[in-house]
Amino acid sequence: MKCIIIYESIHHNNTEKVAKVIADEIGAELVNVRDFNKNYENLDEYDLVGVGSGIYYGKIHKNIKNFIDTTEHMDNQKSFIFTTSGRTKSSFNEKFKDFLNSRGFNVIADFNCKGFDTFGPLKIVGGINKEHPNEDDLNNAKKFAKSLK
Numbered sequence: 001m002k003c004i005i006i007y008e009s010i011h012h013n014n015t016e017k018v019a020k021v022i023a024d025e026i027g028a029e030l031v032n033v034r035d036f037n038k039n040y041e042n043l044d045e046y047d048l049v050g051v052g053s054g055i056y057y058g059k060i061h062k063n064i065k066n067f068i069d070t071t072e073h074m075d076n077q078k079s080f081i082f083t084t085s086g087r088t089k090s091s092f093n094e095k096f097k098d099f100l101n102s103r104g105f106n107v108i109a110d111f112n113c114k115g116f117d118t119f120g121p122l123k124i125v126g127g128i129n130k131e132h133p134n135e136d137d138l139n140n141a142k143k144f145a146k147s148l149k
């Protein structure tokens, strides 16, 4: 199975940690969205495409949004999504999933876990979700990845 994971992770590399575990488990190529080169890589060459992002102001990162907006409309491309966030809220993944599906992806699975968050006033109290993603989160990410095989 040829797999690729495209992700963005700008705050504490929380999403990147999850991305690495999933990529390792399914043997996926792992690419930060800023390094994805459309001239060399065509998403439709892959059997499975993973897209991951931290959540910022309730949304996926704009680099992922722009990437998907400017990538050619897919033809039922099998894919999965994952996010990390300060608060766990199922609507984050629902919106992400709807967005990808509207661009021709076929999102078959999704994963979310808490990520260390020191945004804004949270910094004053030392942040929330310290150490997350923790070992349990990463084990859950691994289980999630196994379910994709």
Ligand SMILES: Cc1cc2nc3c(=O)[nH]c(=O)nc-3n(C[C@H](O)[C@H](O)[C@H](O)COP(=O)(O)O)c2cc1C
Binding pocket: 008, 009, 010, 011, 012, 013, 014, 015, 016, 053, 054, 055, 056, 057, 058, 059, 084, 085, 086, 087, 088, 114, 115, 116, 117, 118, 119
């Ligand atoms: C600018 C900014 C805005 C954020 N907005 C939200 C938010 O609306 N909801 C939430 O649950 N977490 C929010 N967070 C917390 C991040 O989603 C969380 O720390 C995530 O794990 C960051 O992933 P990263 O380290 O991969 O960038 C925000 C963080 C930043 C830096």
